[in-house]
Amino acid sequence: MMHWKEQGRIVVRLKPPIAMHANDQQRLLADVENFCTEIRDHEELCYVEHRFNEHLLPLAQKHKILGMPIPQEYGGRGADAATYARALVRIGQEGTGVRTFFSGHTSIGQYPILKWGSEELKQRYLPPSCRGEKVLAFGLTEPEAGSNPLEMQMTYEKKDGHYELNGVKYLISNAGIASAIVVFAYPKAGGRVSAFVIDTDAPGCEREDLLAKVGMPTANTGMFELAGFQAPLSNMLGAEGDGFRIAMGTLVSGRLSVAAGCLGVIEDCLIECLRYAKERSQHGKPIGKHQLVQEHIAGIEMARLASDALVAKAAEAKAASDASWDDAELRSRADLLCAQAKLFVTNAAWEAADRAVQVFGGRGWSTLYRPGRHLMDVRVCRIYEGTDEILKLKVAAALLGKEFEAFK
Numbered sequence: 313m314m315h316w317k318e319q320g321r322i323v324v325r326l327k328p329p330i331a332m333h334a335n336d337q338q339r340l341l342a343d344v345e346n347f348c349t350e351i352r353d354h355e356e357l358c359y360v361e362h363r364f365n366e367h368l369l370p371l372a373q374k375h376k377i378l379g380m381p382i383p384q385e386y387g388g389r390g391a392d393a394a395t396y397a398r399a400l401v402r403i404g405q406e407g408t409g410v411r412t413f414f415s416g417h418t419s420i421g422q423y424p425i426l427k428w429g430s431e432e433l434k435q436r437y438l439p440p441s442c443r444g445e446k447v448l449a450f451g452l453t454e455p456e457a458g459s460n461p462l463e464m465q466m467t468y469e470k471k472d473g474h475y476e477l478n479g480v481k482y483l484i485s486n487a488g489i490a491s492a493i494v495v496f497a498y499p500k501a502g503g504r505v506s507a508f509v510i511d512t513d514a515p516g517c518e519r520e521d522l523l524a525k526v527g528m529p530t531a532n533t534g535m536f537e538l539a540g541f542q543a544p545l546s547n548m549l550g551a552e553g554d555g556f557r558i559a560m561g562t563l564v565s566g567r568l569s570v571a572a573g574c575l576g577v578i579e580d581c582l583i584e585c586l587r588y589a590k591e592r593s594q595h596g597k598p599i600g601k602h603q604l605v606q607e608h609i610a611g612i613e614m615a616r617l618a619s620d621a622l623v624a625k626a627a628e629a630k631a632a633s634d635a636s637w638d639d640a641e642l643r644s645r646a647d648l649l650c651a652q653a654k655l656f657v658t659n660a661a662w663e664a665a666d667r668a669v670q671v672f673g674g675r676g677w678s679t680l681y682r683p684g685r686h687l688m689d690v691r692v693c694r695i696y697e698g699t700d701e702i703l704k705l706k707v708a709a710a711l712l713g714k715e716f717e718a719f720k
């Protein structure tokens with residue numbers, strides 16, 4: 313895509329990954345680039361018309377980017393955390409709605425199946441989801457359980473040859489387009505949360521799209537109710553009672569994806585502002601020659617630079633933890649750094665989009681231009697996958713020590 317090439321210096325950021333072969337990495341990033349070039353006009357039109365972007369899935373299929381970090385043996389591209397983060401940064405430039413699809417499908421959908429699924433579950437869900445025949449989602453939030461997922465009310469009960477699930481999941485990315493969703497529930501008789509993969513076309517699953525959300529009109533967000541829903545016994549993820557650990561482990565991957573996507577938003581705001589500040593003239597000169605406009609551009613650039621460093625550091629920690637999965641210290645380092653990156657970069661992206669809207673003046677406050685769309689869309693990143701407040705508490709507790717944890 314043109315801006316990308318014109319502003320090449322902006323996009324060179326993460327260190328070369330250790331794990332992925334350079335040729336495979338280049339091919340994947342080239343495919344992502346082509347996907348982004350082709351999605352742009354569709355995304356813009358769908359956004360302005362306030363409707364779901366039905367071109368996203370076929371284009372992602374065409375460019376084979378529906379399982380970027382999934383190992384090749386399961387049909388994915390085998391990207392390491394740093395390469396996958398780079399891909400999401402680029403996708404993030406095309407909008408938070410586009411990137412959220414990938415987070416839902418891959419970072420929090422395919423990821424828990426890869427990490428905690430039995431071989432049978434991996435074979436059943438990963439290759440078709442990498443081909444785009446199945447879209448995936450992650451259903452943790454409920455109407456009465458958001459920041460504290462342990463307040464969830466969904467239950468399961470082991471019956472003759474299946475688990476019966478009952479309850480509602482709310483505000484779930486991709487819910488309306490997913491063939492399978494990772495869900496979490498308490499045993500009806502009491503005990504710890506377990507995780508399941510459910511097929512949405514099975515009887516007992518009713519879905520509804522949530523269309524009144526602010527921003528991201530081109531992305532699907534939904535809710536669903538499971539009533540007397542029967543999941544095969546083999547569809548439990550991990551062991552019984554592992555659900556909360558699986559949910560929290562998955563959010564590490566999800567938070568890195570949000571941080572990377574928001575870095576892409578900042579980059580796009582910078583690209584747009586640099587172009588517009590040269591093209592638009594007021595008071596007899598390009599607005600880029602007015603010092604207060606330059607202040608906005610410098611502010612966005614500083615946000616980009618700091619976010620870039622944090623995303624790189626978090627991705628590196630995630631890659632190290634993925635490579636030594638049993639190392640609790642590496643896992644907890646990745647957990648904290650991904651949370652810190654998510655907290656910082658989502659706020660930096662919100663501020664960058666706000667500055668970009670200001671640089672564009674009246675045109676900025678319009679869905680016809682990219683800064684306004686970014687501003688509307690990126691705000692939710694400070695809410696999903698851990699609100700600002702919850703992540704600040706996590707960061708403070710990591711410094712103060714366990715006895716200072718605000719909640720357990």
Ligand SMILES: Cc1cc2nc3c(=O)[nH]c(=O)nc-3n(C[C@H](O)[C@H](O)[C@H](O)COP(=O)(O)OP(=O)(O)OC[C@H]3O[C@@H](n4cnc5c(N)ncnc54)[C@H](O)[C@@H]3O)c2cc1C
Pocket residue numbers: 416449450451452453457458459460482483484485486525533692695696697698699700701702705718719
């Ligand atoms: C567009 C969108 C997509 C989403 N996608 C998904 C998805 O794919 N899967 C999924 O499972 N969920 C998803 N969510 C849900 C999201 O993760 C939750 O909205 C989020 O975790 C916050 O929960 P809540 O909305 O119930 O807010 P609440 O938990 O009710 O919080 C309300 C406010 O209180 C604050 N608060 C709560 N507890 C504390 C505390 N102890 N200390 C200080 N402040 C506190 C919060 O920070 C927040 O400011 C999505 C949400 C949106 C809007």
